Amino acid sequence: MTSVTAPQLPETPEAPETRPAARRRRMAGLATTVRSLLQAQTLVVLVVVVVVGYLAAVPLYYLLWGTFFDAQGFTLDAFGRAFGAAGIDRMVVNSLTFSIGAAIVSLVTGTVLAYLNVRTDVPFKALFFAASMIPLIIPGILYTIAWIFLASPDIGLLNAALRPIFGRDVLDVFSIPGMIWVEGLHLSPLVFLLMVAAFRSMDPALEESALMSGASRWKVFRLVTVPLVRPAIVASVLIMIVRSLESFEVPALLGLQNGIYVFTSRIYFTLRSYPVDLGAAGALATGLLALAVAGVFLSNRVGRGTRSYQTVTGRGFRPRPIPLGRLRPVMGLLILLYFAGTVVLPLAVLLWASVLRFYQAPSRQALASLTLENYRELLEANIAGTALRNSLLLGFGAATAVMALMAVAGWLVVRSRVPGRQLVDQLSFLPLVVPGLVLGLSLSFVYLRSPIPIYGTLFILLIAYCTRYLPYGMRYAVTSLHQISTELEESAHASGAKWWPTFRRVLLPLMAPGLLAGWVYIFVVSFRELSSSILLYSPGNEVLSILIFEQFENGQFTVLAALGVVMVLTLVVLVTIAYKLGAKVGLQER
């Protein structure tokens, strides 16, 4: 084949361009940029970034701004007013005593139970995981009220039972030890799950080799087991301290009675007194936020240290459970007591109270007066139906919005090369460190000032829930994306599919199980949210937990108990669905 090529004219490499040509090129470049901006990917990504940023960052900005600035500019007056008030030193001491105490109670029970469950032949193993569902199934507010029914000085059933022995009421749930007990017990299943994971991930040969070295069981536990799970223990303690600091139900219901204030109840009190000092509340909230941030930061640092402890592991020889021998019946009894205390008693007492007109200890007389009157009242009163509907609606809305948002945000973080994706990741996790009450306060800062008229509507609650549960949605989305091979996406691209078709037809269907699990989880936690809602709801827009709180304040204990039973049953159904979907919901919680 012969072909003659025309002699090429030597092109001058730097041929001077004419001006119009340069402009035309620039215009073409701009057009490309605009066109690429209008592409689905860019649009969707932009929307997600803006929404996540708005949800996570704006409330905090307003909180800090409202706290540090007044009409005259920067000021620390709010801090002076908040922390200069009488009794504030007691409040700080109470907060720390309460949160550290509850963390220790939950840590000791949770760790011991986890060790017994993973490593020994303790009986009743099935009960452990039933107990571990408790924080999901019984909301904090019901749990606290149940303990009031059980251990309050006047009406407490346990006190009534113990009175003949001691001659007086020995238990007082309206005290710091009482608060520590209730909060610690409610948190212990969480520690249990964290520590079960820690014990399971430990190579049993590490303990066996210590045993073969001649160490006694106790020395093995002290010198090998505990040091190996120490990072998990420290992280759990910090997380539980933060959780207790953020807890609102227990301090509000148990502490206020005797004037025991902690950060959360103090903020609530400040906002309920007249005239409302938003600045002072903001200052308290900022203090609480700082403590929470410090705790989460520390626990993450400890968590990172864990990785250096990983060693070569052999094929997992299923370790023989350590025989407890003579201790087995004793431990069995302790397990039963724990199960009774965390699960049976609170649920039984709620059920008991719900079929009485006036709360009283079981007696022949009480048995004779059993009635379903409370349930009938619930059916007749509109407000209960509205609250249930509101709760379901908000749970549905929050779960759907968060998972839709996070499906894209998760892709952005895990798969894309878009600059600034780390920022999306960090913004999504930001609400994790913001206590619910602080978030509620921040949102009221925003929407009291904002022209958007959603203050006092359900919509503001929806925004609050979406913000609070962004981190959970992110975790579910990221986890399910990590399980999908990049090649599946790449082969769709190679087949010619653009971003949106790839996302919709390949990624979304594959992510669906994880997204669904996240959806159910967010639905469940939204359904029982109290600490943000308490500052944002308005009469007529109650959700279930708020209604229970109101009824408690009005002293309608037995109607409240009936409502509580309905709520627990609904949650049982929801959580069962979650488990049927194969999601280990309990394990995903923080």
Place this chain on the structure above:
Amino acid sequence: MLQIDHLAKTFEGGRDAEPVHAVDDVSFQVEEGQLYTLLGPSGCGKTTTLRSIAGLEQPDQGTIRLGDWVLFSRGQGASVNVPANQRGLGMVFQSYAIWPHMRVFDNVAFPLQVRRRSERPSKREIREKVMRVLATMELDHLADRQATKLSGGQQQRLALARAMVTEPSLMLLDEPLSNLDAKLRESLRFELKRLQRDLGITSVYVTHDQIEALALSSMVAVMCDGKIIQLGKPREIYEQPNCRFVAEFIGTSNFIEGVVRGREGGHIAVETTEGRLLVDHAGDVPAGTEVVVSIRPEAVAVAEGPGGVSSPNEWNGEILTRAFLGDSVDHIVGVGKYEIRNRANPSVSIEPGTMVRVRMDPAKLALVPLEG
């Protein structure tokens, strides 16, 4: 020195699964100074046996004796079960089980430090002992290093050092080399052999790697489905496998089926479809017994040459394929319906299609009973 009698252990199956007889009436005896290997595929019960000796697993039945000391007994007379931490044995785990929160020195010192106060050596003595063992393992320069900062081979030696520091009368090794890469495994295999011989530590060694077993052991017990199926010195096991499973599990073998015709000179004559085979065999096998004759590829001699009349142990065949393996060359020789594998020195290489004579030495042939 170590005597195991009628050891049995059954694991409950799941809800629908049958119970598993992990160890099924196992008896054997380890002499002073031996390295005794339990060899078998995974699930054969070798690890359960080892863990029973260690005291980490409780057998259902049997006796375990160390010298005159009964470590475990159940099923006959009084039940005895000495706890694992009082048996005073050394053990090396497959995962090494190096404690990541301790330094190298502390890992080795641990077994000495946890002794009862009355038996505990002084701090100085502990230091001396530990450093001596670390020096034997060439780890003394790393004594202050965090244990997780060691390489795989070093961790393996550290695990050995920790097991040896108390100078136990018996050492248990659970697949100690299986986590290492091939090169390292080979060099540590020789090191382990040297150590064991120099120190004369009686050891029980568990492995699924036949080469490891042959290279290291004084005695090998081949296990399958919870039973010991052959017991012998490595060479016996290799050259005289007593069943098809052993012949196949340890190396590769050729199997030729036939019927015993009776004694012929010093050999047993076996009639096969391709000709007669004379086999060296000590025992007596009645004429008419159906048997399988096994021969290792490297014992099959192949020579180029015109096919004469087949005579006993010398058959005519044709090279079908050949494969160059680096340190050897394999030929597959077609003889009638059999494909006989030959393994030869790499200098020998015969074109496929060539007619050859296959010679099988009666001393290298083994009679394997036909499995029902």
